Amino acid sequence: MYLFMIIKGSSLCRSMLLAVMSMALLGACSNSLGDVPDEPTNLPRKVNxxxxxxxxxxxRDVVVLPGTAEPWLSVDLAAETAGRVEKLSVREGDRVTPGQILAQIEVTALAAGRARAQAAFDLFEEQLRRRERLYKDNIISEEELDQVRSGKVQAREELRQAEIEYGRGLVRAPGAGRVNNMRTEVGEFVDRGQGIIELVDIDKIKVQVQVPEMDVRFLNVEQPAAVIVDAFSEQTFSGIVDFIAYRADPATRTFRTQVVVENPDGTIRPGMIARVMFVRQVIxxxxxxxxxxxxxxxxxxxxxxxxxxxxxxxxxxxxxxxxxxxxxxxxxxxxxxxxxxxxxxxxxxxxxxxx
Structure with missing residues (x-):
């Protein structure tokens, strides 16, 4: 009985000893893994x-001003004589050259009048040659010779007037350009001064801009300027200042300035909105x-x-x-x-x- 108690007591001691050792081991592990000191949280923030x-x-000090494209030449050709339009030699879009005949108005009747005047002049010229021979032979008087001379002069003036009238029936192009609008048709009757053909020259384009008085002092004639047309915003055209008004517009206090742009292929069309860049100074x-x-x-x-x-x-x-x-x-x-x-x-x- 006593031996059993001894054995039982020793077993209990061993159990208690193992429990104490386990707690100590757990405490050591806890200290090694869990008790980590806190890192500082007030380090300064860095930005990339x-x-x-x-x-x-x-x-470059650049000023950009809006403007409008205009044709280099814009003419509304009018009839110089009244009559029937007998012929139109061009159509809309055609290119024309200086002096080219574009239309004929009442030229048949005018040509007949010129022919009569030419015949009258030729007759007086022949009569004058005969009278001069007769005068040399003392057959006619000087007064009779003078009458023929006077008639020749008058016939010459009538011929010249007939040629002028005939020329008025021929509508000619004053310069190179394109036919933009035909205002009449063959067979129509037109009055003197009535517009019949609109002609434009767009091989060059004029861009008109209004320059403020504080900027006009930086501009000079023949100064280069870059031009951007809204319809072709990806392309820049080279221009030259052609004219600067000497007097400001009294309403806007701006000066009309004209910039000329070469336009041989007709890319820029009159009426398009443009923006002109002027260099005021270079730093x-x-x-x-x-x-x-x-x-x-x-x-x-x-x-x-x-x-x-x-x-x-x-x-x-x-x-x-x-x-x-x-x-x-x-x-x-x-x-x-x-x-x-x-x-x-x-x-x-x-x-x-x-x-």
């Missing part, structure tokens, strides 16, 4: 940015930045530069704008590392990482 070194570049060493790099905060213009891994704000003043770039007249210097991407995510003193 892209920088661009500021360098002087040439900048050879301008400090410029992309427009997108500038931030407007409450009327304050800011840019950010990178200095030793930190963003620094700069207040800037602006000048000329050309397309997507703007001149900085104060606040930046050549060599500054301008932040051009990620600049809207930083503030003064923000740590940055340059990509």
């Amino acid at each position: 940015v892209v920088v661009q070194e500021v360098s002087p570049t040439e900048l 050879p060493d301008a400090v410029t930045i992309p427009l997108s790099a500038m931030i407007d905060r409450g009327g304050e213009r800011l840019v950010y530069v990178e200095e030793d891994g930190v963003a620094r704000a700069r207040n800037v003043s602006i000048g000329v704008i050309e397309r997507d770039r703007i001149q900085i007249t104060r606040g930046l210097e050549p060599g500054d590392r301008l932040i051009v991407a990620g600049h809207r995510e930083v503030e003064e003193g923000t740590a940055v990482v340059v990509q």
Whole structure:
């Protein structure tokens, strides 16, 4: 009995000992895995940015003004005599040359009148030759000779007038161009002064623009100008300033300026809307930045530069704008590392990482 109790007590001790050892082991594991000191959470935030070194570049001060394309020549040919239209030698769209006959009006009757005048003149000329021989032979008097001479002069003037009238029946092109509109048909009766053919010359195009008084001082005749037509916005045409008005429009205080553009293939058509770019001045060493790099905060213009891994704000003043770039007249210097991407995510003193 006593031996059994001893054995039983020793077994209980061993169980208790194993339990204590297990708890100690678990406690050690817990200390090695779970009791990790907290990492600091107040490290400064870093922003990824892209920088661009500021360098002087040439900048053009350009003014863009709207205008309208007009033909180099636009003539509404009118009948110089009344009568029936006997012939039309052209159709709409035809090219014409200077002096080309385009229409004939009452030329049959006018040709008959010219022929009569020519015959009368020829008759007087022959009579004068015969009378001169008779006068040399003292057969007729000088008075009779003078009468024939006077008749010849009158016949010459009548012939000249008949030729003028005949010419008025022939409608001729005053210059090269294209027929834009036929206002009459063969067989119609037209009055003197009535328009019959519209002729335009579009081998050259005139673009008329109104230039403000503050900009006209930068323009000169024969100055080149770039022209963009809205219908062909992907193409730029070269033009030359041909005329600048000496007097401003009293209503708009602008000066009419004419720019001439070569148009041999007829691409530009009269009436199209155009935009003319005039260069007012060229700045050879301008400090410029992309427009997108500038931030407007409450009327304050800011840019950010990178200095030793930190963003620094700069207040800037602006000048000329050309397309997507703007001149900085104060606040930046050549060599500054301008932040051009990620600049809207930083503030003064923000740590940055340059990509």
